[in-house]
Amino acid sequence: MDLYLLEAILNGIMLGGLLALLALGLNLIFGVIDVVWICYAELVMAGMYAIYWLHAVYAWPFLLACVVAIALVALFGLVLHRLIIEPILGSAPINQLLATGGMLFFLQSLATLLFGTDFRNVGIRLPIIELGDIDLSFARLLAFITALVGAAGLYLFLARTYLGTAIRAIAQDREIMGLMGVDQRRIYLITSAIGGGLAGLAACLLVLQYDVHPFIGLTFGPITFMICVLGGLGNMFGGVVAAFVMSQIISIVGYYFSVEISYVLAFVLFIVLILVRPRGILAR
């Protein structure tokens, strides 16, 4: 087999882990609160800037910067829900999507205003791993593993803890759970914070591979939505599967043709699949 193709496939698998992590947070929010945060990738951008400033400018240790960034984005998620989503929870879902669209505009241009359009690099160079003739980026491997650990952690939280059970229950039936003594408002706030935290975690991993700039959200945002919808909005396992399908398409087609064509194909495939299987690829 072609070595470069193998490399493309391996890179695709690792990209898949990252995309799965991105999709996980969005899926959690959608599944529980029934809202699409169209500004999700911009929260990731905010986290990346936080790490950049704390680590590269103020010289904090990288891990500490990451922890603070995760906490900050989690707090942001909570505030986003409290201030923007909560007042319009009762109106049409599309209004909530558009309101977070306003947040997308705001974050993107605020970043331009504060930091300019420069590409900023956090300045950490991780080694390249050589497996025989195949070069693997350590940063990508780290991102892949962390994404899997993050996903497993979220799964355990949802499956094993009381709070996690309450979150899953409310996703299944909003009305009954209120009668069972679950405080819906509190659950929504906690879920938003967790969703934000996952965006923060994704930021920690992305910042090792990509320069941060105000429009980086547009690079990852659309593909993340497509993955969530393909997996079946709210279906986390489906999201993970869809992430790997999409990442393989992107890397293999990208290898044979060009990056743009690979994304075009990914989006066209999305449109076709949503029409064939509107409830997601795993729906029965």
Place this chain on the structure above:
Amino acid sequence: MTDMRMAAGVGLAVLIALPLLLPSYFLHIVIQVLLLGLIYTAWGFMGRFGLVSLGHGAFMGVGAYTSSLLWNLYGVTPWLGIPAGMALAVVLAMVIGYPCFHLRIVGHYFALVTLALGQVVALLIIAGRDITGGSLGMTPNAVGTSWIALQFQDRTQFYFVALALWLAVLGIRAWASRGMRRAALEAIGEDETAAEAAGINVLREKLRVFAISAAITAAGGSVFAQYIMYLNPETVSGVGISLQIVFAAIAGGMYSALGPTVGALLTLTLTESLRVLFGTSFIGAANTIYGILLILFIIFMPRGILGVVERLLELRPRPQAAPAE
């Protein structure tokens, strides 16, 4: 009704006299307000019935690039290029719309499908960099003033072209949603199943609305590129412009005939005044404000500025009883 007619007549007279009254720079703004306003109106034409598209940039891009490429590569006049772009946009809208509406893909699912469509068109324009110039954009070949090329050195001429188009779009909007048709579309926006049960052909009505909206958007995109004489995937396609269309239409009020144009006036005035006041160093400021405004509008006045104004006018007690028709 006579009050309305009179107001419309006065408004039209002012609009026709405008080039005599305004200095060139302001005329430049007004032309953009008219051209973008008609695109926003086209978006609102679907948006007000619950068909929220996050990919209208795709239709703008298809229109603008079709006519400009035909002109640059084959010397085809925009008078043919613009209809060609509109036809292509309608085909695209049908390819996406038919299965979507057939399978009842609505709400945020429809929004996300159109978002993907916008991405596909923007990426294809970038990928076709050999002929489209990619991210660097392209310039239609300039020939000075020519009706055939739809290029004018004098802004006044372009102003009347823009005005005529804008009026035509308002006319189409009124014509396409009169009487029963409007009631049918509103019923679809409220509850599709009930509308279907009431004997409305939901699929056909939605496709019709989508096709008209896509065609107008493509025409608007072409003429806008023709006026600015520069196209680039960011400014006539992609997520940014698609969201800007949504924002302006909602802010102005998509349920009102003039609402989206008010939205265009608002956004352009804001952008231009910030640019004049603070210069380009303050780049991004306008969008920061749009972002906050969009959130506030959706939370506090989802019917937009004009929607609120209309409601206030309705609430005001009439000075005299309206004469029977």
